[in-house]
Amino acid sequence: MKKLPFFYGWVIVAVTFVTMAIGVNARTAFSLFFPPIIDEFGWERGVTAGAFSFGFVVSGAVSPLIGRLMDRAGPRAVMELGVALMAGGLLLAPLTTQPWHLYVTIGVMVGAGSICLGYSGQSLFLPNWFNRRRGLAMGLAFAGVGIGSMTLLPWVQHMIEQTGWRTACTAMGIVVLVVLAPINLLLRKRPEDIGLQPDGDAAPSATSQPVSYVVDSDWAGIDWTLGRALRTARFWWISLGYFGGLYIWYAVQVHQTKYLLDIGFSPSVAVWALGAVSLLGIPGQIALGHLSDRVGREWIWTVSCLGFAICFAALVALASFPSLMLVYVMVLAQGALGYGLTSVMGAVVLEIFQGKHFGSIFGSVMLAALAGGAAGPWVTGFLHDLSGSYNSAFVIGIGVCALSSIAIWMASPRKIRAVAGQLHRVPAG
Numbered sequence: 295m296k297k298l299p300f301f302y303g304w305v306i307v308a309v310t311f312v313t314m315a316i317g318v319n320a321r322t323a324f325s326l327f328f329p330p331i332i333d334e335f336g337w338e339r340g341v342t343a344g345a346f347s348f349g350f351v352v353s354g355a356v357s358p359l360i361g362r363l364m365d366r367a368g369p370r371a372v373m374e375l376g377v378a379l380m381a382g383g384l385l386l387a388p389l390t391t392q393p394w395h396l397y398v399t400i401g402v403m404v405g406a407g408s409i410c411l412g413y414s415g416q417s418l419f420l421p422n423w424f425n426r427r428r429g430l431a432m433g434l435a436f437a438g439v440g441i442g443s444m445t446l447l448p449w450v451q452h453m454i455e456q457t458g459w460r461t462a463c464t465a466m467g468i469v470v471l472v473v474l475a476p477i478n479l480l481l482r483k484r485p486e487d488i489g490l491q492p493d494g495d496a497a498p499s500a501t502s503q504p505v506s507y508v509v510d511s512d513w514a515g516i517d518w519t520l521g522r523a524l525r526t527a528r529f530w531w532i533s534l535g536y537f538g539g540l541y542i543w544y545a546v547q548v549h550q551t552k553y554l555l556d557i558g559f560s561p562s563v564a565v566w567a568l569g570a571v572s573l574l575g576i577p578g579q580i581a582l583g584h585l586s587d588r589v590g591r592e593w594i595w596t597v598s599c600l601g602f603a604i605c606f607a608a609l610v611a612l613a614s615f616p617s618l619m620l621v622y623v624m625v626l627a628q629g630a631l632g633y634g635l636t637s638v639m640g641a642v643v644l645e646i647f648q649g650k651h652f653g654s655i656f657g658s659v660m661l662a663a664l665a666g667g668a669a670g671p672w673v674t675g676f677l678h679d680l681s682g683s684y685n686s687a688f689v690i691g692i693g694v695c696a697l698s699s700i701a702i703w704m705a706s707p708r709k710i711r712a713v714a715g716q717l718h719r720v721p722a723g
Contacts, residue, residue, distance in 0.1 A: 301494030303423035303431065303485060309477050310416050310435035313373065316474060317411030320380055321349070322443065322464050323450050327387075330459040339394055345396040347668070349405025354664040356406050357414055358520075361657020364418040364483075365650060372418070373478035376410025377470060379403045384467030388460035411474070414660045417640030418653045420517030422484040425492045425507060426587065426714040429594070433583025433637035440576035444569070506720055507645075507711045514710060518647045520654040528646055531705035533659050535595070535642075537666035538698025539635050542602040545670030545691050546609075546628060547571075553609065553684055557616050567625050574629025583637030588715030591638040591645070595702040601631025603695040606688045613685065639663075645707040670694075676697055 297306075324346050364372050383403025390396055409415060416435065424431045453462035465517055482488055491497055498504035508514045516522065523529045528541075547568075554564040556706040586594040604627035608620045640656070647655045712719045 297472055297637055302482075302488065302490060303492075303494060305480060306420060306423050306482070307431050309480050309591055310420055311438035311441075312384065312477060313411050313474055314416065314436060314438035316446065316470055317376065317380060317408060318413075318439045319442040319446045320384060320470055321408040321412070323447060323466060324404075324452050326454060327459045327463060330454060331390075331396070333338065334459075335465060341393050342396065345393070345401040348397050348401040349408070350664060350668045352402050352405040353409040353414075354661050357664060358657040360409055360415060361653035361655070361660075364415075364653035364657075365652050368483040369415075369419045369481040370416055370479060372410050373481060374475065376407045376415060377478065378407075379475045379629055380407030380411060381467045381471040381475075382406060382634040384470060387463050387467075403701075409660075413636055413639065414657070414663075417643075418656055419481070419483050421640045421644040423492060425505075425715055427493055427584075428636055428641050429583035429586035429591070430580070430714070431583075433580040433634075433716070436636045436720035437576045437579050440572045440579075443572040450452060454631075483538060487513045505717070507713075507717070509708070509712050509720055510710050511721075513646075514648070516649075517651075518649045519651045520658060523647050523651075523655045524658075529550070529655070529659070531701045532643060533662035535698045535701035535705060536639070536659055536663035537669075538645045538701065539595075539599070539639075539693045540663045540667035541673075541694050542599070542606075542691055542698065543632070543635065543670070544667045545674045545687070545694075546602065546632075546670035549674050549678075549684065549687075550609070550624075554612075554621070559616065559621070563618070563621065567621055570625045571629040571633070575633035577635045578630035578633050582631070582634030583627075586638050586641065587713050590708045590710060590713050590716055591642050592703050592706065594634055594638050595642070596699045598632050598634040599695040599699040601627045601634070603692045605632060606691040606695070610685055610688045613683075626644075642702065642705065642707050645711040646705065648711070 306485075328342065331337075332339060335342075360372055361373070380403065383399040386403070387396065387399040390399065413436065415430075420432060420435060421428050442666065450462050450466060453465060485492055485494075495505075551564045551568055554567060555561065582594050605624050608624035608627065612624070613618050628659065643656045643659055644652060673690070674687040677690070678684050708716065708719070
């Protein structure tokens with residue numbers, strides 16, 4: 295490959311940024327298609343929304359398979375499969391006449407496509423490209439989701455209002471195909487595949503020693519397969535931490551708007567709050583990702599869990615004191631702090647189970663994470679139906695924040711590999 299004036303890893307980050315901006319938000323756009331589909335067909339909300347939930351189940355089921363495909367065929371195969379599935383689902387959805395059509399297109403095809411193009415798929419290879427700046431690179435790449443939600447979703451909503459949901463859905467499918475299919479051909483799995491080193495560093499010479507990040511050489515020396523990983527406590531601590539992380543994320547995201555309307559806020563405030571969280575998530579993810587390269591992944595996971603805990607506490611307080619100031623606190627804590635979880639998700643697993651089977655291991659961990667993402671909204675809604683209030687569900691959310699944070703400290707990636715800012719902890723060798 296022709297020598298570039300900059301490190302090729304930043305091309306990988308840019309491709310991931312654009313892929314996340316379009317791929318993640320194409321799935322989120324279902325919430326915009328939802329009202330006009332119900333209006334047109336008169337189907338029950340549960341049946342129609344079930345297509346999105348079913349997509350979550352499909353995502354969970356295919357997650358380990360995507361990890362295995364990444365190990366064997368690399369990111370181009372995974373991403374182009376995701377593009378084909380997602381674009382196909384979006385282009386076929388306008389032909390819908392029966393509920394099951396939605397389940398196949400928006401549920402199975404878009405759901406499975408989004409696991410390839412979203413956080414899970416990108417975390418399978420992007421961390422390989424960086425050591426010193428791993429958190430920063432992940433934060434920058436994943437900030438694409440926030441940019442996409444601010445640009446793409448208003449465009450889709452405008453199109454729905456002007457031309458109907460079918461045309462908007464078709465247009466979205468064309469964007470996925472035309473933009474993402476060519477740019478993802480630029481991807482490579484790791485810098486060594488094209489003769490480079492992580493972070494663009496010079497290859498170690500005969501006289502210079504490569505920088506070691508390994509704290510526990512016995513653990514790092516093991517050839518980690520999925521079977522071996524499953525027999526360690528660390529695998530289950532990470533899985534518990536990630537289950538909790540997505541539980542709190544989606545418990546808030548799904549119910550926040552309805553809750554604010556229930557306690558008397560105007561629709562404009564409720565919609566603004568959701569958009570502002572995504573906006574604040576952009577600098578939050580980048581800053582916390584960068585900070586994780588200095589202080590360690592556990593601290594940033596804890597700060598993000600604390601952000602969600604503050605968010606839940608503000609939601610509980612809003613029932614008694616419905617003030618805009620508390621809404622601001624809730625939005626700031628959730629976006630600027632809580633969304634930092636994504637910037638260290640790939641790094642935590644890689645730093646513990648690095649190796650040629652990392653994809654299978656990470657895909658299996660994401661099975662637990664997606665189970666949390668499905669459980670959070672469901673448990674929160676169930677507890678509300680049971681008691682007529684969100685209070686108990688939000689208090690449980692605070693407990694899950696604490697549990698998730700503790701689990702990542704128990705997994706302790708810092709005891710296996712140090713981050714760039716903590717290299718003094720690496721034993722002299």
